[in-house]
Amino acid sequence: NLISRLDNTNNDDQPSSINWFIETKWEYDTISNKDLFIICNLKTASSDQVLSEKLHILLDHSRMRIQKGEITHLSGETTDSKILTDQQRQRLKELAAKLPPPKQIGPHIASIDTQNLKLIKHECEGESLIRMACGNTNTVNTNQDTCASENKTFHQYFVITHIIFSKKPTILPEILQQKRSTPIEKPVSVASLTVFYQIHDGSWRECQDVAIAPIAIRNEEPKWLTDSIINIEPDKLFSFCIKANILIKGEPGGDNYSRARIHKSLPQPFKLKIVANDNFGKQCSLVVEQLNKPLHLITHESFLKNNQSSINELIAFVYADDCDVDQRIFMALYLNKENELVIKNPSAYSNMFGRKALRTMEYEAKQNQTTEVHLDRMHHQYRGLETKAFILFDPETYLSYAIRFELSTNTSKTEETILIPIEKIQ
Incomplete structure (x- = not known):
């Protein structure tokens, strides 16, 4: 005696082998008029089994009441759908054995050990009475254009933050040779300032757009002078910062961190030579050195450390390097604290999959x-860097069993297929 039925064809005459249905029936006990049974049959599209349950209802005619009786399981699998059958586990082992090995084409970013390199403090040299020295707080701050021009060039910028200018004291023999009417100490002026940089063969090349500014107070922006003429009085110190830039052929760094460095095409330590010409036609020079900090590339260990509050188990960390711009892209696969499966890409976007979502x-x-199935949300593409993720299904049972990661840069490619820990997912 059919009460109601719902299926994907809305046709009550369809057999139980259709994709899915739910139906309820009722039946009386032929012996007792106090017992009524409601039978519910359920079939999902993801399973060939029909789950059938019988609800016993007790009829109290005298009091016009009904009471719930026992629920009897008639047929179908009643175990937790999150637990695999022995047959599914065996199939997973077979699929795991057939997973392809990781593929990696192209170089990794070379780790340059700068710990053994030391900066040398140079003395000012030259015939000019002008003396230059590095201040105690002197550093060389660096930056680059965000992208190259059409002719594949970009500017490497730098600021030498603290150079002290002074006048060299006049020594006694020079004083004795001077006429009495001549002042003992004359002021001297910086008539022009030039900055050079050293390349790998040891030769020097001139920088462009050189400018000078007094040291700013309280983190204010420097006020760059329209010319580099500086009057230096005896027995006084004058602190200035100097900026310039270099035109480089190639690609700038791919992110803010790698752009805040001297480009990899230049030597380390990077040497700059400041040349000052005075108003008497003489010059002096000071060499200043810069050393890049080590590249902090994201790794399996650092990703886990930085995200340990949200990771229960890190399953995989896959990466590819772009050696042109010193940038690494990655994709991570892990179980979060709720034991959901999470995929994360370089843009910090993530996809979370519970067992229910995977079954869907x-x-x-x-x-x-x-x-x-290509996971569109995980597709990341920017300036030749690209990441993709695909969920793989067993062609026989359509069980989701692995995720394939595809990462590519301008210099390398990585492809890796990772087995899904299906029974650990909630």
Whole structure:
């Protein structure tokens, strides 16, 4: 005696082998008029089994009441759907054995050991009475254009933050040779200032757009002078910062961190030579050195450390390097604290999959008869860097069993397929 039925065809005459249905029936006990049974049959599209349960209802005619009796399981699998059957586990072992090995094409970023390199403090040299020295707080701050021009060049900028200018004291023999009417100490002026940089062969090349400014107070922006003429009085110190830039052929760094460095095409330590010409036609020079800090590339260990509050188990960390711009892209696969499966890409976007979501995808894969699905949300593409992720399904059972990561840069490619820990996912 059918009460109601719902299926994907809305046709009550369809057999139980259709994709899915739910129906309820009732039946009386032929012996007793106090017992009524309601039978519910359920079939999902992701399973060939029909789950059938019988509810016993007790009829109290005298009091016009009904009471709930026992629920009896008639047929179908009643175990937790999150637990795999022995047959599914065996199939997973077979699929795991067939996973392809990781593929990696192209170089990794070379780790330059700068710890053994030391900066040398140079003395001012030259015939001019002008003396230059590095202040105690002197550093060389660096930056680059965010992108190269059409002719594949970009500017490497730098600021020498603290150079002290002074006048060299006049020594006694020079004083004795001077006429009495001549002042003992004359002021001297910086008539022009030039900055050079050293390349790998040891030769020097001139920088462009050189400018000078007094040291700013309280982190204010320097006020760059329209010319580099500086009057230096005896027995006084004058602190200035100096900026310039270099035109480099190639690609700038791919992110803010790598752009805040001297470009990899230049030597380390990077040497700058400041040349000052005075108003008497003489010159002096001071060499200043700069050393890049080590590249802090993200790794399996650093990703886990930085995200330990949200990671229960890190399953995989896959990366590819772009050696042109010293940048690393990655994709990570892990279980979060709720034991959901999480995929994260370089843009910090993430996809979370519970067991229910995976079963839905398995059903859709079975309906469409597809063995892999591209995760659009995980697709990241920027300036030649690209990441992709695909969920793979067993062609026989359509069980989601692995995730394939594809990463590519301008200099390398990585492809790796990772087994999904399906029974650990909630």
